[in-house]
Amino acid sequence: MQLRLVGIGLLTLALSGCANWGFNSNVSPEGVKDYYKGDGVTLYSKAELTEINYVTLGSIEGEACQVAANEAPPKDADARASIRRRAADMGANGLLLDRCIRFNDMPGCLEQVLCSGQAIKVAD
Template sequence: MRRLPLALPLSLCLTLLTGCSYFSVHTNIDKENFTEYFKPGSVALVEKAQLEDLNYQVLGTVEAESCQADADQPVPNLGDARTEARRKVADMGGNGLLMGKCVTLAQTADCLSSLLCYGQALKVAEPAQ
């Protein structure tokens, strides 16, 4: 059985790779997308009982919604509303969220059903070392 010289497969591979060098790949991976995706992780949920032990400032009220836009989508849930609220707190410069009331709404203009939640955005000071 005859073997091909090593130079032939190598030159064939290089030719194929060179032919693909005119293609470019565009993705949605950029710093902004990563920042937005992980933003809720920078906000901790705070219970009312914890507030007396914390040094904090109230930044304002946040409102968040979990919406079922059509029948093929999952029903609204607390986790989605809470994640949206945490993202809004991070946008305000906060790092804590005290969840308040959540209300289930029947059909609205945009949603078959929705869960609307309110909470307080907090800026919690780091404990002194």
């Protein structure tokens, strides 16, 4: 019983020593909100839009870039996420994706994926 009380006392002391420690993160609530705002933008094909009432808001682009050689190559999915966030910034709830193209040795990027398309507002 006495050993058990000593163990509980040591555990309490150890945990209370961590009470003043803080946790810092590079992810802010605003950053998370910005990252996920493209989730409300649906990707459409031209065939899907033939039966849907929509308005084109404008042409947009999204990119993913590899800046340094020790970074992973850019992913098409990251470029598509970028274009969807930009579409959301324009008030779009849909995106007609034209194409994604991979480039090498672009200014500021060792490798880049660039996606282009049309931001659209689909009627409810």
